[in-house]
Every structure is written in structure tokens, then in C-alpha cells.
Amino acid sequence: MNEAALKAAPLQDAVDLKIATDDERQRLKAWKLYRVKLNRIEQQPGFPAQVDWPKPSDQSTVNTIGFSLAWIKSMRFILGRVDVSHRQPQESACDSDHTLIIAF
Numbered sequence: 001m002n003e004a005a006l007k008a009a010p011l012q013d014a015v016d017l018k019i020a021t022d023d024e025r026q027r028l029k030a031w032k033l034y035r036v037k038l039n040r041i042e043q044q045p046g047f048p049a050q051v052d053w054p055k056p057s058d059q060s061t062v063n064t065i066g067f068s069l070a071w072i073k074s075m076r077f078i079l080g081r082v083d084v085s086h087r088q089p090q091e092s093a094c095d096s097d098h099t100l101i102i103a104f
Contacts, residue, residue, distance in 0.1 A: 030057035
């Protein structure tokens with residue numbers, strides 16, 4: 001639940017400030033839905049012997065390379081050493097912290 005709150009907070013800030021992108025609004029909705037599902041665990045039939053745990057929002061978006069690649073391109077000027085303007089991702093993976101790793 002703490003992870004969901006940490007992930008949702010900056011997205012909610014962007015919505016509150018009316019500067020959220022469509023992607024940020026969708027991700028916020030997904031994190032909020034995840035929190036609601038967690039809060040309703042006890043209402044599931046078969047609880048506590050059988051629990052259908054919801055998946056965190058990140059697991060549903062890890063395969064969405066598009067916004068991640070756009071983010072990397074936008075961060076190019078900050079990182080300075082990464083030029084991805086003419087390259088396509090060669091491979092991608094997700095480490096144990098749900099961090100998307102793209103090799104160029």
C-alpha cells in the first residue's frame with residue numbers, strides 16, 4: 001500500500017495542478033484502483049483461506065515501452081551522455097524494483 005501511495009502522489013500533484021498528461025492520469029487511475037482492490041481483500045469470497053491478490057499498477061505498464069522511450073528522449077538533455085535520437089531499443093527488461101531497463 002505504501003508503494004501505491006508513493007507512486008500515486010506525484011501523479012495526483014500533476015492532476016491537482018492541471019498539468020497532468022493523459023498518460024499520468026491513466027497511471028494515477030490504475031494506482032488508485034490497485035489501492036481500492038487492496039482495501040477490499042477481506043470482501044473476497046474465500047477470504048482468508050483463499051486470496052486473489054491484485055497486481056501493482058507497474059506490472060500492467062511495464063510492457064508499455066512507448067512512454068518510457070519518450071521519457072528517456074526527454075531526459076537526454078539532462079543526462080548529457082545519452083543520445084537516443086536515432087536509435088531504437090535493442091532489448092528491454094524489468095528488474096526486481098519494477099524499473100524498466102532499455103539497452104541501446
